[in-house]
Amino acid sequence: MEALLGKPVADKITTDLIKDVNALKEKGITPKLTIIRVGNKEDDISYEKAALKRCKDIGIHVDVKVFEKDITEEKFIENIKNVNEDKLTHAILVLRPLPKHINEDKIKHIISPNKDVDCFNTINLGKLLEGDKSGFSPCTPLAVIELLKYYNIDLESKNVVVLGRSNVVGKPLSILLLNENATVTICHSKTKNLSGITKTADILVCAVGKAKMINKDFIKNGAIVIDVGINVDEKGKLCGDVDYDSCIEKACMITPVPRGVGSVTTSILAKNIIKATKINENII
Template sequence: MQLLDGKALSAKIETKIVNEVKEFKSKTASVPGLAVILVGQDPASAAYVNMKKKACDRVGFYSVTHEMPEDISQEAIEKTIIMMNDNPNIDGILIQLPLPAQIDTTKILELVNPSKDVDGFHPYNVGRLMIGLDGFVPCTPLGVMELLSEYSIDIQGKNCVVVGASNIVGKPMASLLLNANATVEICHIFTDDLKKHTLNADILLVGVGVINLIKEDMVKDDAIIIDIGINRADNGKLVGDVDFENVAKKCSYITPVPGGVGPMTIAMLLSNTLKAAKMHANERE
């Protein structure tokens, strides 16, 4: 069994981005800019935003966080997004989800300029991903693909089972795998007999937020396990959706939690923001 080390790969990617930012700055006299909207006081969301800010600082990006109260109006968020769409110093706009119940999340995501949609959630970018065109891809699935590539794991023709069908992870993950010529199956909360499906997987990718959902008897020998889940156990430890200790004995590769997919998500956000900055710089020439 070999660990797929997302922490090490993300550090390697950050080093590359630092060098590219220096080059970008010397050519354009500007730096990539990322703006984040954070609504409310959710501790997990605040922690994620803080991690993203620190990552921006490490690679030399300009970053700004718009912190808004829980009872913010739809109109106020929309005004802020329009302002950021028009701001030439901002290359990427990130809406930290989930948003409060009074906010129409779909409308908010659709308001972001697709060329600044570094989270890859705008229907324009979702559509381009579906048909295999270049665009912005959601950071977590993109990070998984980078991790598989780093370890020279060939996806073509493999049976890939994605557990979880969210718009943020499951569906884009399936699209990326399909575009890489894998045979893809998606399982979700209404799937009957999950084990029957997971036992088929050459590559099993799980992101549903259920501790120890995937157990040793649900995985075939030498499978590749990508644990996208992140949960806090009763003892305070961060754990994934896979029973790591027991499943690791059977598989050929596995991502640890923490230190697997998580750091790759942040690295891909930086990568997407740099891509947007380069695109905007070309448009200004």
């Protein structure tokens, strides 16, 4: 069994991006990300810190705008528009989910598609569906693809089962996998005979948000298991959707949690920031 670690993947992407940033700075351009956070949720702050560290390592400038959790929708929209119009900001990351009184369906249409580095705007979702590479793919799904490619895992004609159908991971990841010529099945909470379907998978991707839901009874011998879940177990330890200790008996390759897909996500964010910088500076 081989553990598919995220750090080597992230390090490779980071090295390449440093070269891109240096080339941009020679033209007098410093890539800039503006992070927009509402409130002080621990998971938002954790991701924000990871993004700040990755961007600092690469040479990307980051501005963090934090708003009180009771900010009105009107005021929040006004601030989004201000960042859209800021010519020094090349990329915008809105940390989600937003408070319930702020309508995400309204916000996603306001954020500039050319600065939307986490594929929030429906224009980018549409480009993803059409295979138009001028748009942005969500960071976590793209991290899965980059990890698979780094470890030379061929996706063409493979049976891939994706557990989870969220707009953040499951649906966009399924499209990215289809674009790599995989045969994709999506499972969710209403799927009958779940283990019967997951056992057909050459590659099983778990993104349901339930700690250790998937054990060895859900996978076939020699399967590749990609765990996107981030949960806390009964002992307070970070874990994924996969019972790692159980599945290593049958899986040929598996991502651990932590140190797996999550380690790659911020490097993909940085990659999208560089792409957004080039778009907004009319370099591509």
